Amino acid sequence: MTFTPEQARRDIPILNRVLPNGRNLVYLDNAATTQKPQQVISAISNYYETTNSNVHRAVHTLAGEATDAYEGARSKIAEWFGIGDGYLIFTAGTTEAINLAAYAWGRHNLVAGDVVVLTEMEHHSDIVPWQMLAQEREIEIRWVPLQVETSSLDMEVFAASMEGAKLVGCIHTSNVLGVRNPVEEVIRLAHSAGARVILDAAQAAPHDRLNIAESGADMVAVSAHKMCGPTGIGALMVNAETFAEMQPFIGGGDMIREVFLDHSTYQEGVHRFEAGTPKIAEAIGWGAAIDWLAQWDIAEIHSHALGLARHTAAGLREIEGMRVFGDHGDGDGAVVSFIHDKLHSEDMAHMLDAHGIAVRTGHHCAQPLLRKLGLTSTNRVSFYLYNTMAEADFFLATVRDLVARFT
Numbered sequence: 001m002t003f004t005p006e007q008a009r010r011d012i013p014i015l016n017r018v019l020p021n022g023r024n025l026v027y028l029d030n031a032a033t034t035q036k037p038q039q040v041i042s043a044i045s046n047y048y049e050t051t052n053s054n055v056h057r058a059v060h061t062l063a064g065e066a067t068d069a070y071e072g073a074r075s076k077i078a079e080w081f082g083i084g085d086g087y088l089i090f091t092a093g094t095t096e097a098i099n100l101a102a103y104a105w106g107r108h109n110l111v112a113g114d115v116v117v118l119t120e121m122e123h124h125s126d127i128v129p130w131q132m133l134a135q136e137r138e139i140e141i142r143w144v145p146l147q148v149e150t151s152s153l154d155m156e157v158f159a160a161s162m163e164g165a166k167l168v169g170c171i172h173t174s175n176v177l178g179v180r181n182p183v184e185e186v187i188r189l190a191h192s193a194g195a196r197v198i199l200d201a202a203q204a205a206p207h208d209r210l211n212i213a214e215s216g217a218d219m220v221a222v223s224a225h226k227m228c229g230p231t232g233i234g235a236l237m238v239n240a241e242t243f244a245e246m247q248p249f250i251g252g253g254d255m256i257r258e259v260f261l262d263h264s265t266y267q268e269g270v271h272r273f274e275a276g277t278p279k280i281a282e283a284i285g286w287g288a289a290i291d292w293l294a295q296w297d298i299a300e301i302h303s304h305a306l307g308l309a310r311h312t313a314a315g316l317r318e319i320e321g322m323r324v325f326g327d328h329g330d331g332d333g334a335v336v337s338f339i340h341d342k343l344h345s346e347d348m349a350h351m352l353d354a355h356g357i358a359v360r361t362g363h364h365c366a367q368p369l370l371r372k373l374g375l376t377s378t379n380r381v382s383f384y385l386y387n388t389m390a391e392a393d394f395f396l397a398t399v400r401d402l403v404a405r406f407t
């Protein structure tokens with residue numbers, strides 16, 4: 001089907017919301033989380049209305065249906081990302097996926113003196129788990145610098161950091177700058193040094209099917225809620241070699257084969273990493289989000305959202321005193337961070353909110369990156385498939401007006 005934002009909007013009830021101040025919602029905070037189509041909402045409520053049951057355990061009809069729906073969602077999501085369903089572990093989101101990698105893989109494969117290479121562009125979720133492990137294990141973390149002028153990683157330093165590296169953690173697409181990193185080169189350099197690679201693809205997954213098996217990445221972390229799916233679910237997707245090196249992290253029901261008083265044995269497949277009652281309704285909702293997005297070509301969705309970001313970045317750059325980040329090249333995210341030299345970012349966000357416009361403000365969970373830019377906060381607008389040029393223009397006109405009135 002040919003993509004239009006109007007078609008997508010028709011399915012999303014919240015976009016008709018009138019805010020308490022009487023303004024129509026203009027939702028430009030999609031990098032934080034995306035809005036949900038009725039199809040996703042209905043899939044979740046339909047599950048609770050007709051099928052709700054625990055999975056994998058009982059033999060009754062509902063248990064069978066719930067198990068089929070849960071595992072069916074896994075297969076669909078895995079196929080979307082181009083990886084076998086035996087290698088997609090459901091987690092609570094990207095954050096938990098990276099923590100799972102640090103515990104289930106890192107703790108069993110990294111020892112004192114090993115090197116983990118990270119970049120200054122990382123989200124906190126790809127920094128803190130590795131710092132925690134590094135402190136526990138005396139692991140060295142090396143940092144690949146951000147080059148502020150070009151909003152890019154210093155790939156020379158990256159290459160030079162590879163000696164002795166066992167793991168590279170890299171953000172696929174920056175949630176602050178929108179920059180898509182040269183992940184192919186990152187993977188190539190890491191593998192030639194014998195290091196594994198984990199990609200934080202939280203911002204990439206809504207715009208790109210990733211084709212994980214072909215990409216060669218060892219581990220990829222994503223969140224459903226950033227691609228019109230529910231909150232509370234995401235995945236760590238891993239290749240077979242990495243999977244074989246992982247040991248269980250959370251212990252309990254469902255992940256075991258047999259439990260004795262003195263020891264337990266574990267399941268072989270993905271379930272060994274999904275202890276306890278899993279995220280059943282959430283997985284079904286994520287599957288429905290994939291079905292909904294799959295009506296269109298993801299490349300068209302991306303090019304529409306990126307077009308809005310380019311238009312917005314260009315418009316903001318025309319405003320005196322405005323600093324705008326990223327250059328919004330073809331593969332980049334639809335994210336525009338900006339800061340005005342006389343209007344505090346928080347004030348800007350409050351004033352935009354008074355016009356119904358939802359934007360993000362703050363450090364975007366990337367304090368090292370913000371520090372490198374010499375800032376503590378930016379404003380950020382981020383677009384997705386249901387945003388329109390009229391919304392981008394309304395946002396720009398509002399910012400122009402605010403700057404003219406308050407500076």
Ligand SMILES: Cc1ncc(COP(=O)(O)O)c(C=O)c1O
Nearest residue numbers: 093094095123125175202203223
């Ligand atoms: C690049 C990036 N990584 C990780 C995360 C964390 O995702 P979640 O909060 O869904 O775990 C986010 C969310 O903002 C993100 O943008």
